[in-house]
Amino acid sequence: MEKMDEITRRLALQQPVLKDADALTECIMVNLPQQKKSLGQPYLRAVRWITSIAAVFLLILFFGQSRDLVQRPNDIDYGQSLQKFQSDYSQTFDNLPPREAFRQFVEMKRSRTSISDIKSHYSF
Amino acid sequence: MTPSMNIINNDIIERCRCGDQAAFRWVVQTYQQMVFTLAFRLLCDEEEAKDVVQETMIKVWVNFASYNHRQSLRNWIYTIAIRLCFDRLKSKASVEPLPEDEEYFSQYVSDSDTERELENRELLSVIKTLVSQLSPKQRIVFALVHLENLDTEEVGQITGMDAAKIKSNLYVARKTIREQLKQLGYGKDG
Numbered sequence: 001m002e003k004m005d006e007i008t009r010r011l012a013l014q015q016p017v018l019k020d021a022d023a024l025t026e027c028i029m030v031n032l033p034q035q036k037k038s039l040g041q042p043y044l045r046a047v048r049w050i051t052s053i054a055a056v057f058l059l060i061l062f063f064g065q066s067r068d069l070v071q072r073p074n075d076i077d078y079g080q081s082l083q084k085f086q087s088d089y090s091q092t093f094d095n096l097p098p099r100e101a102f103r104q105f106v107e108m109k110r111s112r113t114s115i116s117d118i119k120s121h122y123s124f
Numbered sequence: 125m126t127p128s129m130n131i132i133n134n135d136i137i138e139r140c141r142c143g144d145q146a147a148f149r150w151v152v153q154t155y156q157q158m159v160f161t162l163a164f165r166l167l168c169d170e171e172e173a174k175d176v177v178q179e180t181m182i183k184v185w186v187n188f189a190s191y192n193h194r195q196s197l198r199n200w201i202y203t204i205a206i207r208l209c210f211d212r213l214k215s216k217a218s219v220e221p222l223p224e225d226e227e228y229f230s231q232y233v234s235d236s237d238t239e240r241e242l243e244n245r246e247l248l249s250v251i252k253t254l255v256s257q258l259s260p261k262q263r264i265v266f267a268l269v270h271l272e273n274l275d276t277e278e279v280g281q282i283t284g285m286d287a288a289k290i291k292s293n294l295y296v297a298r299k300t301i302r303e304q305l306k307q308l309g310y311g312k313d314g
Contacts, residue, residue, distance in 0.1 A: 003310050004301050007233065008270040011251065016164045016173075016244045018157050024174060025152050028181045035143055036189050 133197055140188045152181050155198065159205045165267045166209045168219065168252045170244055176212070180205040195281060202272075202282045206264055213260035221256050225249035226308065233310060255297075257304055262297035265290055 018024065093101035139147035159180050163173035183204050191200055221229075228249035232242070242250070255263050268279045269290075279290050 002302075003233070003305055004298065007250075007254065007305075010238055011165075011247075011254075012271045012273055014242055014247055015157070015161050016170070016247055018160045018174075018177075021153075021156065024156060024177060025149065028152050028156075028178055029145065029149055031178070031182065032145065032148070032185050033182065034186075036186055 134193075137188070137191065137193075137197060140185070141191070148185055151184065151197070155201050156181065158198070159201060162202070162205055162267065162272060163209055164244075164248070165251055165271050166263055167212060168248055168255075170248070172212065176205060176208050179208050183208075199278060199282055202268075202274075206268075206282055210260055210264060213263065218256060219252065221249070221253040225253050229253040229308070253308070254301055254304065257300045258297050261285075262293045262300070265293040266297040266301075269294055 093105065096104065136147045136150055140151060156177050159177045160173050163176035163180075164170060167173055167176070180201065184201055187204075191197070195203075226249075228246050232246065232250045255266065258266060264283060265279060265285070268274045268282065269276070274282070276287055276290055279285070280287060283290070285293070
């Protein structure tokens with residue numbers, strides 16, 4: 001047998017002596033902290049996973065819906081809105097050159113326009 | 125493990141999971157010598173080995189909820205102890221054997237009474253002389269395979285290494301120890 005194998009075989013049979021084993025046990029038992037809580041039965045874990053996924057799905061739906069609401073003005077029939085606009089302001093700007101008409105329109109809107117004006121004007 | 129031992133173990137584990145300290149005392153009393161022996165062989169320090177026993181048992185208690193029944197309790201405790209020993213081995217510089225360690229070693233090798241019980245001090249010197257040149261991983265694999273007599277599958281479970289890594293670490297460890305023995309004047313024939 002090789003020397004190394006002989007030595008390791010002998011060493012494997014030799015155990016170090018643990019002095020004061022009872023004192024060590026006592027020391028461990030006295031210092032035991034709070035146990036970590038179990039995650040519970042497997043089916044409970046499955047329920048948690050499902051509810052978490054459902055919550056994420058609902059959040060995605062919510063934000064998707066909000067984005068859709070913000071984009072809705074794009075769906076407005078601009079042809080109809082333009083007609084309404086032209087009929088409303090035709091009296092005021094008909095006799096003015098286009099550049100002046102535009103300047104006056106901007107001035108007028110600057111003083112009057114608010115989000116509620118826009119909303120009421122475009123009726124949404 | 126016998127079926128009756130299995131039933132006792134399962135009962136103890138369930139009680140420990142529920143926070144029964146009396147059941148856990150049984151676990152400590154049953155496995156503290158095992159952990160001490162392993163840590164003693166790996167760290168070559170009696171006091172540090174005792175610290176590892178305490179830390180291991182406290183970790184076992186705290187994490188009982190995450191214990192997986194597919195692994196044996198013994199191997200799970202081994203896993204925790206090995207991780208703690210590995211951290212300590214990484215953080216401390218390797219300790220070279222002193223001349224007195226080598227003296228104990230030569231006495232041990234030439235001792236005709238191979239059954240003689242060694243004192244901790246002598247045992248420590250012999251192990252230190254033998255494994256001082258090994259890296260932490262090689263030391264762990266060597267100790268688990270040759271001193272704790274575990275098979276490759278169990279070592280894999282405990283250390284998380286695959287079979288190829290275990291074999292290569294063991295090969296290098298054996299080669300290094302053989303060279304160490306040669307340097308000390310113990311060739312193949314002794």
